[in-house]
Amino acid sequence: MSNVNRRDFFKIGSLSAVVGASAIAALPKKAAANKLDKEITNNLVKIHDDFPAEVRDDYVPPRNWDHVQARSFFVDAVKAIGEDVEDDIVADGQAFVQKMNFAYDNSKAGYTQADKALFAGAWAMNNFAAGPSPAAIPDYGVNSWEQKTQKNPHALFDNDYVVKEKWKFKNKQEAANQIKRAAKLYGADLVGITRRDKRWDYSKFLNPVPPLARKAFAGPPTPEQLEEMKNWGPDKFVTDWSDFPFEPKTVIVMAFEMDYEGISASPSYVGSAAAGAGYSQMAETPYQLAVYLKNLGYNAVSAGNDMGLSVPYAIAAGIGENSRLGQIVSYKYGPRVRLAKVYTDFDFVEYDKPKSFGVMDFCKNCMRCADACPTKAISFDKEPSFEPTHKNKDKAWYNVKGVKKYHVDAKSCFKLWGELGDDCGMCMASCPYNKPDFWHHRLVDSVTAAMPGPVHDFMREMDKLFGYGNVEDKEAVKKFYNPKGRSYDGH
Amino acid sequence: MIFTGIEILFFVLGVITTLGIATTVYYHRKFKFNAGAWASIGIGLFLFVFTIAWSVSSVLEGEPRASSMGMIIFGIPSIILLVLGRKLALKNNRS
Numbered sequence: 198m199s200n201v202n203r204r205d206f207f208k209i210g211s212l213s214a215v216v217g218a219s220a221i222a223a224l225p226k227k228a229a230a231n232k233l234d235k236e237i238t239n240n241l242v243k244i245h246d247d248f249p250a251e252v253r254d255d256y257v258p259p260r261n262w263d264h265v266q267a268r269s270f271f272v273d274a275v276k277a278i279g280e281d282v283e284d285d286i287v288a289d290g291q292a293f294v295q296k297m298n299f300a301y302d303n304s305k306a307g308y309t310q311a312d313k314a315l316f317a318g319a320w321a322m323n324n325f326a327a328g329p330s331p332a333a334i335p336d337y338g339v340n341s342w343e344q345k346t347q348k349n350p351h352a353l354f355d356n357d358y359v360v361k362e363k364w365k366f367k368n369k370q371e372a373a374n375q376i377k378r379a380a381k382l383y384g385a386d387l388v389g390i391t392r393r394d395k396r397w398d399y400s401k402f403l404n405p406v407p408p409l410a411r412k413a414f415a416g417p418p419t420p421e422q423l424e425e426m427k428n429w430g431p432d433k434f435v436t437d438w439s440d441f442p443f444e445p446k447t448v449i450v451m452a453f454e455m456d457y458e459g460i461s462a463s464p465s466y467v468g469s470a471a472a473g474a475g476y477s478q479m480a481e482t483p484y485q486l487a488v489y490l491k492n493l494g495y496n497a498v499s500a501g502n503d504m505g506l507s508v509p510y511a512i513a514a515g516i517g518e519n520s521r522l523g524q525i526v527s528y529k530y531g532p533r534v535r536l537a538k539v540y541t542d543f544d545f546v547e548y549d550k551p552k553s554f555g556v557m558d559f560c561k562n563c564m565r566c567a568d569a570c571p572t573k574a575i576s577f578d579k580e581p582s583f584e585p586t587h588k589n590k591d592k593a594w595y596n597v598k599g600v601k602k603y604h605v606d607a608k609s610c611f612k613l614w615g616e617l618g619d620d621c622g623m624c625m626a627s628c629p630y631n632k633p634d635f636w637h638h639r640l641v642d643s644v645t646a647a648m649p650g651p652v653h654d655f656m657r658e659m660d661k662l663f664g665y666g667n668v669e670d671k672e673a674v675k676k677f678y679n680p681k682g683r684s685y686d687g688h
Numbered sequence: 689m690i691f692t693g694i695e696i697l698f699f700v701l702g703v704i705t706t707l708g709i710a711t712t713v714y715y716h717r718k719f720k721f722n723a724g725a726w727a728s729i730g731i732g733l734f735l736f737v738f739t740i741a742w743s744v745s746s747v748l749e750g751e752p753r754a755s756s757m758g759m760i761i762f763g764i765p766s767i768i769l770l771v772l773g774r775k776l777a778l779k780n781n782r783s
């Protein structure tokens with residue numbers, strides 16, 4: 198029997214320190230933890246050379262008015278160009294707009310005047326700067342297609358024009374690094390770069406807003422602008438890519454994290470405020486990145502939900518993976534992100550590749566989002582399919598057909614928006630990938646990705662048992678406002 | 689605050705891990721653990737440290753139920769394993 202005396206203890210401690218220090222020193226220029234983290238990530242994240250979902254030959258890109266919101270909110274314009282609009286989506290859209298703009302109920306948690314004020318402030322920048330972009334309407338406000346070549350003479354400071362000299366990066370990787378760094382600086386949480394893919398662009402664009410009313414006045418209107426306003430009508434509502442000012446070659450995709458506690462309060466105005474804050478960020482950051490590209494000497498147009506389908510573009514740019522709920526699921530934030538894009542003709546850049554980390558496999562067994570959705574708009578199918586399988590599948594003009602994925606019944610989803618007067622978000626709140634940015638969730642996600650299907654069922658049940666993913670939780674609104682554990686003054 | 693909760697947590701975890709390993713080595717010298725005792729105490733100690741890490745992280749992220757569940761799912765097995773390891777070590781010492 199022997200004891201560890203003080204000398205032995207120091208010997209063991211010193212030996213451990215020497216071994217540890219040697220191991221770290223043996224990894225030149227790279228921290229041991231970073232290397233280990235990278236190794237684990239490389240083993241769990243699969244990189245694809247091509248778009249990871251199958252796309253059938255008969256796939257046809259949608260028009261922007263195949264978006265349920267565009268069709269509902271701009272019903273008069275859609276009818277004016279000679280197309281029918283179903284009465285139910287018009288009614289749902291009107292109920293949604295009415296409640297979202299004018300209603301609150303001080304007796305209902307999450308829907309009081311204070312919650313409404315929170316929500317109004319959150320959406321304010323989007324409403325001011327990007328207007329109808331969330332409903333897929335392009336060429337409005339900061340997302341203008343205009344590519345000026347000189348400063349506005351009425352403005353003191355104006356950098357929003359394409360400069361004559363083109364900046365040359367040393368190599369494509371440097372270009373990608375600097376563009377991504379700029380996007381991060383301007384507020385993007387995730388950023389990826391992909392080639393422009395016409396499959397994911399809207400084929401035609403409806404925009405009934407007269408050009409003169411699309412941007413804040415930068416000076417007195419010209420006689421041409423006044424003439425255009427006078428002659429504005431349905432024959433000018435629809436444009437296509439032939440009207441676009443340049444041939445885009447690259448799409449930079451950005452993701453913005455939405456507040457975890459806000460989304461957890463879904464459905465409520467607090468949940469909508471979290472989404473609105475994301476939309477306001479979508480109005481700001483892509484515009485800043487577009488101006489950055491213009492100052493490098495290249496054409497650029499920023500876009501939120503307009504111009505093209507953000508989800509496939511984000512998949513192509515390696516930002517995340519497709520999911521049952523139809524939204525991107527990112528590695529770091531799960532589905533709790535908003536997406537935006539910048540279209541540019543700059544193409545001397547290292548493109549990202551699509552990545553997957555087991556989300557679609559997990560979705561096959563999970564179905565928490567489908568369970569949480571009150572109108573059953575989310576598919577319960579085990580496997581993804583090329584065609585929608587939901588109850589409105591025969592007249593689902595709003596679903597893109599020919600892409601193998603889970604098809605969401607957007608009409609049923611929108612019906613709930615009309616009933617609630619907010620943009621729901623229960624699918625996101627219930628998703629097991631929706632977690633705060635804490636180490637133990639990334640650990641669980643990584644373990645899950647490495648495990649086969651039956652383990653996913655177990656993980657789903659454990660997620661519920663541990664109390665995550667609750668929806669319609671009355672306490673969630675209180676938790677959102679609770680000052681406990683927060684530091685507002687930084688101390 | 690000077691340190692955030694997560695910084696304090698990982699500092700404390702470091703202290704607990706060091707003390708846990710030192711104590712295990714101390715008792716190994718005293719009782720000469722067999723493979724069963726080593727496995728039981730090693731896994732038990734790891735689970736114990738993981739329980740603290742999980743539960744405190746869950747409290748910090750505002751999910752008290754996840755914290756309580758962490759104590760049940762990881763904490764109870766860790767205690768069982770540590771007690772079993774102790775028994776195995778003492779049994780080995782008596783025989």
